[in-house]
Amino acid sequence: MAMADTMPGLSHAVKRAASDAIVTSHATVRQQAANRSFAAAYQYIFVGFVAILTIRNVFRIIARHNRAWRLAMAKLDALHMERLGEQKQGYQVIGHRATWSAKLDAIIFLPIRSKWACGLENPLQIFFVVAAFAINTGFVLAITMQYDGPQNSVWNTLHVVALRCGWMSMAQLPPVIALTGRNSLVQFLTGIEYNHLRFMHKLLAVWMAVLGLIHTIDASMAQLQWFGGNGVEELYLHNYLGQTGIAMLVGLFLVCFFAWKPIRARWYELFLIAHVVGVIMILVGIIYHVPALKVWLYVPLAFWIFERFARALQLVSINLLCRFKFRAPLIKARATLIEGAVVLHVPFKGEWAAGQHAYLSFWDPSFLATPWIYFQSHPFSIANVPSCSVADEKGRRDMLFVMRTRDGMTKTLAHRIAQSPTGEAELWMTLEGPYGGCTDTEQFHNVLLIAGGSGISHVMSMLADILHKARNSYSRATRVRVVWTVQNIEQSVWTLKELLHSAKTAYEAGVQLEIELYVTRGMGAPSPETVDLMTKELPPPPTLEQRRASVMSTDSWRESPIADALTILPGRPPIDLIVPRWINNSQGKTLVVACGPTPMAQAVRYETTKYISVQPVSLEIALFEC
Template sequence: MAAFDTPSLVSLAAAAAGAASHGGKAGQDAGAKAEKARQKLLSARYTNIYVWIMAALLGCLILRNLSLTAARFFDCRRRRQAASSEKGRRNGFDAYNDKPAVLRWSDKVDSLALKPVRGLPTDWTYLRLILVTAIVIVNTVFCLVGSTQLHSAQSAGSSIARAFSRRCGRIATANYPILFMFAGRNSVIVKLTGLSYQSLRFYHILLGFIAFVESFVHTIAYIAHYSIWQGKDKLAQEATETYFKWGIVAVVFMLTNCLFGLKWLRRRSYEIFLLLHVVGAALILAGSWYHRPIMQDWVYAAVAIWIAERVFRCIHHVGSVVGARFFLRSPLVKARAEVRDGAITLSVPADGQTWTAGQHVYLSFWGLDLLHRPWLFGWSQSHPFSISNVPSNGTTATREMRFVLRVHGGLTRELARHIARRSEATDGQAVDCWVSVEGPHGSAPAAAEFDTLLLVAGGSGITHPLSIAADVCRRAAAGQAVVTSKIKLVWALHRLEQAAWVQKTLEETRSWAEKANLDLSVSLYVTRTASADTSGTSSPSSSASIDDEKKEDHGEEVNVGGKCRKHSGRPDVNDEVARAVSDSSGRTLIIACGPEPLANEVAKAATPYLSSGVKVDIARFEC
């Protein structure tokens, strides 16, 4: 938090107020100085209060997460000790009611807070709506309180516009540390609060937009003051000053980062977005630092947070934790990659490493043959990909992480072409490529505590829910305490051949399910005809989609990683959700991952059933 010399400001205000008793221009100048000192004092007070409010909010989230983590730890230990005496598979509600009261109450509160708001997009929960409203109101009020009232007459040295401008600038800068804290995926806040990086990204975008609006208003109000009270000639003279130029630099790059941060533009030009975002952030901080000395403390705080995030990122690249032991690992590993039906399948050795179901990592590609494509090389491109499998029960030296990289544009398209050319020289075999793995990140719900799992996936989104299904089946086969008795996997894919992306993991999951006597059913919904383009990059108009309104077919049995049911068309999400809830013998967990329309459809279909007995987890991954 920035520190301000409040006593000196009070002394300056008192001295200037005494001088203001003299008449004439000298009196006006003294009054302007007194007003400036008073406004500085108010700005210091309200920016400090604002940061304390944000710190208190984060503190509550941290205390909540720490207390729940401790409660889960002792509950898991108690369950492990009691597992040896238990016989048979427990019912999900019995296991749920056996939890500590703090976990059950927290679960009920979360069910209400994370329920989608009717009439808004499904990712807008009541908690998000409350937080967004509070943040906007606090920023607005703190920009207005005390800044639109003067204790001296408006003059060339002091006006409401100038006071308001200063306050908006101070509050905008006070957002910098929080803004950078929410930007990094390796931020310590992610670990301490238990919130996902994807959740914090939303508030990073929100605070970035608010800071830009406040900075823009600061600029307009400042220009208005000079235009009205001191004249355009004086404004033109001020525009030649260093502080003015650097202020404009900061505002321009705030606007640039906001524009290229828009989802539709970011997805279409991610490389440009990434470059401009990093360069823009540096210029925003530099512009603010040179603009006014009073902003420098906030800039220092933001820079410190940014550097810390970069350090943690390096640690994630070269370090891993197995159990309670931290060890260094190779920052670069040789993976095997091949292009299959519009996707790159990647197997990455994970010697001595561990991860849990539902986690993801950020992959970077470092092959020397990519040096002539700098937009693909190394950390210039780092994207999140879900791990499709879980660690094997064998030694850690034989583990591998499996990924499915769907070919779209940018990085994946260039990589697919590069791998395909190299693969042709080896008769279509998988080829080696050097990658670095940053992570793992994220977590997944405790799926083994639910009686029924409904997993809905679209395209390469299969990796996230499949890893969860594999983990539950593996744990059940190993004799660990698992409540789950029924798993339904619904996968919408363009062509049946794409099931080969995760065939090995499907086979492992089926084998574990049979050993544990779990009811595992897999339904494949093929949404395109055999004549569709297999490049994975075609537009909807270039492929023949199957009519959504065709009569329901009961599917045919196919052998893809075990017995599956193949259907034509898209799954009826509402019917799948209703059937899973009604047929469940206890608690039900619904997980969805895939294209945004599918994820939103699942969230909307499951909303009426939300309760302590029905949970929904929509996995969203964005760069």
């Protein structure tokens, strides 16, 4: 500050800076070379980690193919036994030895319930947070702590820290974009679902923002130290370095703030706009901030192009990069509005598996009054499997979606359907996917399916798959329990009706099915209208001759063996009691599946992981978001 006060004017300061730059040019070259080498080393760490996960994925694919072959052989054996007239037997497991992979998963995914975890859900997330902190701070301090060069207006300790943080902020960009999207190259190589990769995407984006902010603060302090307030004013009002730096910081703020979960969940469409605008500001800012850095954008740009191309393929084909099977990108779907939910039947050419989901976008001309709906794409669980529908003359089967009407796109969609006198509408739309998958259910004797709210769609497809395989005698399933939590029973009529149909299928297949519905609000006996909707056109069990010719009435629906599978209870399900009792009372291999709000899923994971090392139990947590 004293030096700045003795200067006759800013022009003299500029001349001073130019003179200092000439004197320290060699130091600048050395330091910039060191910055580039450390930033490159950061990329090598990321590439090495991805390479290890890719090798792991290759071994998993080989093991999966071997398991599929064994299951196919088991299916043939079961069909042979059926031809010989033998009954399906539950396979008994003698002893249990958990695999090292199951034990490791139980440790790294064990839910953390401490308030000091700052929202982190498991030890694996804590490990990545600590590792990112150690690597980034280590790379920043590796040069700045050893700097003993000249101290002048261009090259000083504060400026060294600023440049180092700037380079490390830039070093985050390739991994951040490599982890972007649901069809990223990293996802394709490692086989890890994009929902799990998203945590690292967010973590590295936060580090990019933090290091960029430190870079700006240190550069401002260095300017203030050597040139005073006039120097800072000159930097941000008349110097392209300051102006582009502020533009990039604003872009980082838009990306990080609107990606915050409470903001993103409440204003998803605003998040999409802010994300696109923020990324553009960052990329353009980098090009003008330091033109030499634009070569660093080539690799991230290649990652982004790969993801966009792969996403386009998902609109017209399935089995990405493995088998190209063309289907029309625009589909005319049939939508029906039923008691607070939109039931969507989408003709789909191809196959899909239980537990998968797809991204839906609506492009029907009837939405011209609300054009913003055209640019939205949201994920929904597929509520059925191909075996539940019959193919048409074009080889297409109906893919079923049950979408709860909330604010935003689903509310607009429900309003459009409500305008139809029949409560149905045909809509042009696109379907991207399917994505995800679930555990092979053929090997399990006991399956516990826990759903919260709209998570029942995921459970419905798994239940349909289990019962279809059991009815065709190549599944070991003998007991299945469905636990579903809703706010109001009146809004779940259509789904309950489908579950009762599943109870009929389970009865025919010899599978013991229990369905428990927990109602958190407005608990009471179902109204006659609700019962009529639930039991309409529902055939009675085929073994009860006296009920073959009639449909269950309002008074007798609870007396049917099918309806006996359904229990309606108030409040929330006691996960800490349901899961342990189910596992301890099971014979053979057990599968526990949860799909719903994060607290519920974490409670299921916490209770199940206690038994993984001592019981033959597997766990699947279905979690996806926009």
